[in-house]
Amino acid sequence: MRQFSITIAGGGSTFTPGIIMMLLDHQEEFPIRRLCLYDNDRERQAVIGQACGILLKERAPQMEFSYTVDPEEAFTGTDFVMAHIRVGKYAMREKDEKIPLKYGVVGQETCGPGGIAYGMRSIGGILEILDYMEQYSPNAWMLNYSNPAAIVAEATRRLRPGSRIINICDMPLGIMVRMAKILGISEKDLDISYFGLNHFGWWTQVKDKDGNDLMPRLKEYVRENGYDINIETDQHADQSWHETFLKVRDVYAVDPDTLPNTYLKYYLYPDYVVEHTDPHHTRANQVMEGREKEVFSAARDIIEKGSAKGCGFMADDHASYIVDLARALAFNTKEKMLLIVPNEGAIENFDPEAMVEIPCIVGKDGYEKISQGRIPQFQKGMMEQQVSVEKLVVEAWMEGSYQKLWQALTLSRTVPSAAVAKKILDDLIEANREYWPELH
Template sequence: MNKSYSIVIAGGGSTFTPGIVLMLLDNLDDFPISRLKLYDNDEERQNKIAGACEVLIKERAPYIEFLATTDPKEAFSEVDFVMAHIRVGKYAMRELDEKIPLKYGVVGQETCGPGGIAYGMRSIGGVLELIDFMETYSPDAWMLNYSNPAAIVAEATRRLRPTSKVLNICDMPIGIEDRMAQILGLSSRKEMIVRYYGLNHFGWWTSICDKAGNDLMPAIKEHVGKFGYIPKNEQEQAEASWNDTFKKAREVYQLDPDTLPNTYLQYYFYPDDMVKKSNPDFTRANEVMEGREKFIFGECEKIVRAQSSADSQIKIDDHASYIVDLARALAYNTGERMLLIVENNGTIENFDPTAMVEVPCIVGKNGPEPITVGRIPQFQKGLMEQQVSVEKLVVEAWIEKSYQKLWQALTLSQTVPNARTAKLILDDLVEANKDYWPPLAEKKLQPSL
């Protein structure tokens, strides 16, 4: 482990960047860094974050070369890893993603349903641009992409950059596994060996054992059946929407008590409930802007003013430790077992081989090797076929600039009640996203005789 690595965080202005920087600094013994760069196309926003990150690095590892830039060549030259978490359109567009569907009584959520489709149409071009920068300036680098919506982005990279060294990852299963470990009284989710399959934000755990092979599923199922994914001794979180989500897992679990579900399935199984409890005037985007965003920017300003993080409330992003695990696996060929979004290619025997599925993989210097799942039940297969078709249609709509394909994608989403409502939502989304989406061409219908 003599080599130190050069990293660029793409999306340097994200409120998650300081927590990730702290996490990287906390893991320098396992994953040494010589250079850390931030890249964003919003200089003003990035500067708010970068000033604080510079102080954090000076305090903990002053030998690390630090740079914040809006210049792609400067950012992507001579790097080993690109850690990407961009949000094209920022929270202002997320707010519209959530509020436009709710206007029509449809789920308003950033990665599920119409909101996720809208966000996906914005994200595709942004992520492809980052891949192209990486391949131009550091062709041997790996991109660890955790930009949302991961399912649509992963399908776009499969179609449009099939040979790129990009791995699409998501921290939601990690967060749920952390809760499972707490429920069991374990010190870490890493004491569990899991089997899981599905699409991103759309999957199921089928087996959870400890390192000795003891079955942990019965104990977790018993708890989830009563309390959802809320550990008995946990205090309620400040963000009420997350408490509701983890409680709702109790109902989601009932659909298939042989498995344990990803919490995002609530939007597909109980869309009416999700709409009913949503405030169309104050959505999750507003919650984040009023809460997390103000808090992080305020804390960063405090750090810069004091030139010290002594009184800072910014915490290490423990969920993001999987990013270091993945980078280490690629750098040191560790054979780490991780959930990644990869092309199916037979991993799930009775499912579309070209689908981007989320499954455990063994990761080494050549990338991921998926662990075979075998055949899956009809219930999950049917749900996944519908959802993967939505994702593929969105990418086809982006490539072909097709209004029709995007309308089909919205109509096929389980969160949307009918094609008429899908069209009303789509027309509003087209107007809202005219600065971000490719212009869409509508098919002209033949006049009836």
């Protein structure tokens, strides 16, 4: 069986060990010859890189492993680039969340003003990696799940239309794991129909492999419990995620014909979200105090002991999704997967140029979209507003336009007025001087 060369862009991320653990778990179906970590933060990557090097030496000594800050070394001869970069790291995420909250507006990583700020930082980073790939490995695929995926996907559609990039998100898969747990079956046995934008979508159909309709059972559960269910290996088990999964009850009530993505709470209940958020201690602080400390502590422990036996690294949901996607492209498995792709009529009554999240069949030549037909007016209206936000952000980045970024913030459902949007924007500009293009 053919062996593959993988580059993980964002090698110093807390998610990198989980991806490597998942790759190790799937060596028989997806064998790897070479694995390279790439990051522009040398010190941060060195900790993760050293620990993963010890782990791989023990569990996969045949695999060639390296970590580097040199693009030529990282991207030459690679087959797949798995990209999960965070420009500005958690320090900037904290600002993304806390600045809007000063004005009584949702402060969240990918939704509203915080997502817009993060998107303005992410665009340049992803384009830079795509350009390295074009130079050093033009036949490689980028499997991108860097956030905010909707803005990044729109930017790559506009600015690198010929690039071999597939944009994905693990959140729908995480929800489907919960659906399967509710139903008492494996998520691999779910056959779904879904439409929307990234972090902004709805399931219209959930069946099992025999074609039995599972929606009535799921709706009965969600009406009372949302997606809240105990999953032993759940990596989002802290209190804020528990509350998010419970809040799905109220999101579902707005349209009980479909099942919603959890992120819709930020758009449908922004006042509730602000009321239940501590403006001085946000999700970024929870992550820095939780996963960030845990992963780096585990990595340093491995380095100190010189062994990864009994280490705290765990494979995770989004890592399994990325491996499934790579396998589908490598071995033409024709697996059905949710991807973020140009609409081009897949949703009949929606902007053909929008980057939508829909099921696709994935094989060696890329993906084939599965038509989702016409969508209801409620979802169509919400999506038209949100896709306009995303397009305006990308245009603002391309043109250095203050006006268009102000329009994007004003158009977000999370922001109450143009006056508030302007105040938030001016604060975000000050905080992001090191990262955003200059606006005029």
